[in-house]
Amino acid sequence: MSLDEIYTGHDVDLVRVATRLRAVIRPDQVRDGATETHLYRRDASTMSNTAGIVCFAESTADVQAIVQIAAEFGVPFLARGSGTGLAGGAVPPPGAIVISTTKMNKxxxxxxxxxxxxxxxxxxxxxxxxxxxxxxxxxxxxxxxxxxxxxxxxxxxxxxxxxxxxxxxxxxxxxxxxxxxxxxxxxxxxxxxxxxxxxxxxxxxxxxxxxxxxxxxxxxxxxxNPPDVATMLMDFASVSDGADLVSDIIAAGIVPAAVEMMDQLCLVAVEAFIHAGLPVEQAAALLIEVVGPARGVAADVARISELATARNVGGVRIAADDAERALLWKGRKSAFGAIANIKPDYYLHDTVVPRNKLSGVLDQIYAIVKEHDLQVLNVFHAGDGNLHPLLVFDGKEPGVYERVHAAGRAIVKASVDAGGVLSGEHGIGLEKRDLMPLMFSETDLAAQADLRRAFDPQMLSNPDKVLPSPATCGEIHRAPEGAWI
Ligand SMILES: Cc1cc2nc3c(=O)[nH]c(=O)nc-3n(C[C@H](O)[C@H](O)[C@H](O)COP(=O)(O)OP(=O)(O)OC[C@H]3O[C@@H](n4cnc5c(N)ncnc54)[C@H](O)[C@@H]3O)c2cc1C
Structure with missing residues (x-):
């Protein structure tokens, strides 16, 4: 069954569906008012659509009853957790039943x-x-x-x-x-x-x-929980030196618990937000954490410092206590919010490249962004080669979305060309669905579609995600404050 058939083959009366739902779960768990269907039309990506009915499930039995009714009426449905997904995974297909799990929190x-x-x-x-x-x-x-x-x-x-x-x-x-x-x-x-x-x-x-x-x-x-932990912040005058150190550390046989990178624009934005004394004059910083028995941690810190010296490290700051460690991590984890200090809008990409290609691909990203007259903050899981270029812009600027779209596509292509993949962790969702052929052959995609049909022959469970389809599945709308790329 194609997606076209799902959406055009049924003339679903959502009022009847809601009435049936209210007969099998408590009526107050079923919402089809304008407020709820509007609120649940999107996730943390910039894509949105139209929810049909929002159900707040409280148990497995509730979910089962909702899904059985969806199957009976042929209505698409999808699970929704907190809606923080960045690839449009929880954006409902038009008129779908959204099954919120927020009340299943035990x-x-x-x-x-x-x-x-x-x-x-x-x-x-x-x-x-x-x-x-x-x-x-x-x-x-x-x-x-x-x-x-x-x-x-x-x-x-x-x-x-x-x-x-x-x-x-x-x-x-x-x-x-x-x-x-x-x-x-x-x-x-x-x-x-x-x-x-x-x-x-x-x-x-x-x-x-x-x-x-x-x-x-x-x-x-x-x-x-590890017996000991050391958190190091190292800064560099060149992004490449920092990026190359990441490979050096792994090649030396050390696998830290975390190796995160922030470039200068990101350091500036975060520092304005948390006032942690971050090295804002430098081109980049690495936040590295090693854990384990105390002697092993001390040995790793010493060896990483040695390797960093060979890569022209500027300062090395080691968190003195849990409070300082928490502050440094707060800076890293609040980076996406901190960008509001620079521009009102952002578009975040998520690709992976081989670790030893990091510095080359970062150079390409800076060049792509310059070519499209945009600004980028890089803040990412460097140890995994998982890039998160944040393109920052003001959505009110005429023509800016076209430039953001074009730069985004060029970044994804540069990553895949370097031997990388489309997504490290945010998923494919709607965002990268139509880029899947960049990585997968028709045979690969057909095998994935077969697997999907084995689970869901009616193709009702979040049907328009991940797998590209020639069929359209309803207009994906640009959210007022963002854009679908
Ligand atoms: C500021 C910020 C930082 C982020 N940082 C990271 C990061 O470091 N690493 C990372 O990996 N991601 C990150 N994300 C992305 C996002 O938080 C993760 O993908 C997260 O796991 C999504 O969880 P959620 O509950 O919000 O899921 P939702 O957005 O609600 O849903 C995501 C997908 O999961 C499906 N789903 C949800 N619940 C169920 C269920 N019970 N059964 C079946 N399917 C279900 C939905 O249908 C949808 O396809 C970040 C997002 C933001 C906004």
Whole structure:
């Protein structure tokens, strides 16, 4: 079935659908007023559409009832966590049922001995780590949005974060999940045992961007808090020196917990926001964290400092205590918000390049941005080669969106040409759906579409995402404050 058929083959009466929904879950959980459908039309990307009905699920049974009705009426539906996605993954197809998981926010059970916990999908990432901190454990994936993003969203997008360099992204931290499949049946993928029988459908579901059903419970892996930690801020007069140091460190056999880079414009914006004494005169800074037993941490700090000297490091600042460490991380994690000090609008890209190509691709990004008369802040997971160029602009400037679009496409192409990939962690969603052929052949895409149909023959679960389609699926509108690129 093509997307065209989904949208034109049904003349769905959403009032009837809402009435049916109110008969199976509490009426106050079903909202179809203008306020809710407007609020839930978009995520943190600049894309938007029109939601049909918003349902606030409180249990697996609620999700199952909603999905069964969606299947009965042939209405597209999608799960929505906190709506912090940056690739339009939670932008509803026109008239879709949005299933919000914000009220499914309970930590169901914690097993500190086996180091795992079952949680509902709406639990916020940072809340989980805070609530288990007294047990000396944490949930490792730490997106910069961790105060607000949900575990369900992390699973669907296979999200990363600064501290995923050594420990891996979300996929490495999920044992299993309960899922309401698109036909309304409930199943478990993976499980508590180390090697569950059968195909690794857990691995297939992680990163499936809401297209294979709705995760209603998630079994997460918990990591022991490290005995010692050192956080270093190193600055450089040249971006290339900083970028090349990243490869030197890994080549020396050290895998830090985190290696993050901020370039000068970013340092300036963040410093104005947090006043942490950041090296704003320098071209770039690396925020590096090493963890482990105290002697190992001290040895790593010494070796990294030595390697940095060979790359002409300027200053080396080592956080003296937890308060200083927290301040430095606050700077890194609030960078996207801090850009408001420079321009009112931004468009954030997310590509990955081989680590040893970082400095070359960064040079290309600066050249592309100059050519399009724009400004860029680079703040990114350097250890993973995961670039986040933030194009900053004033949306009111005539013609600026065209330049931002063109620069964005050139940056994605430069990354892929360097042997990189379209997305490191934000997902494909709507944003990069039509760029998939840059990386995948027709055969690859057909195999992915077959897998998707195996989960969802009716193609109702977040149907317009990830896989490019010649069929249109409704107009994607530019949000008033942004643009769809
Ligand atoms: C300031 C900022 C910083 C960010 N930093 C990072 C970062 O460092 N690393 C990173 O990886 N991302 C980052 N992001 C992106 C975003 O926060 C992550 O992708 C996050 O995991 C999305 O979670 P969410 O709950 O907001 O999901 P949503 O935006 O609500 O949804 C995202 C996708 O997940 C699907 N989904 C949600 N819940 C479920 C479920 N229960 N079952 C099935 N599918 C579901 C949705 O359908 C959608 O396709 C950042 C975003 C912002 C705004």
């Amino acid at each position: 930590i169901i059970s914690v097993d500190p001995v086996s180091r795992m916990a079952w949680v509902e999908p709406g639990v916020l990432n940072l809340d989980l780590s805070k609530q288990i901190a007294h047990l000396g454990v944490h949930f490792a994936p730490d997106p910069s949005s961790q105060q607000t993003c949900s575990i369900g969203g992390n699973v669907a997008n296979n999200s990363g974060g600064p501290h995923c360099l050594a420990d891996g992204v979300t996929n490495a931290h999920i044992h299993g999940m309960e899922v309401v499949l698109p036909d309304g049946s409930v199943t478990i993928f993976g499980g508590e045992e180390p090697e569950p029988d059968g195909f690794d459908l857990r691995g297939v579901f992680v990163g499936s961007e809401g297209m294979f059903g709705v995760a209603t419970k998630v079994c997460v892996r918990l990591m022991q």
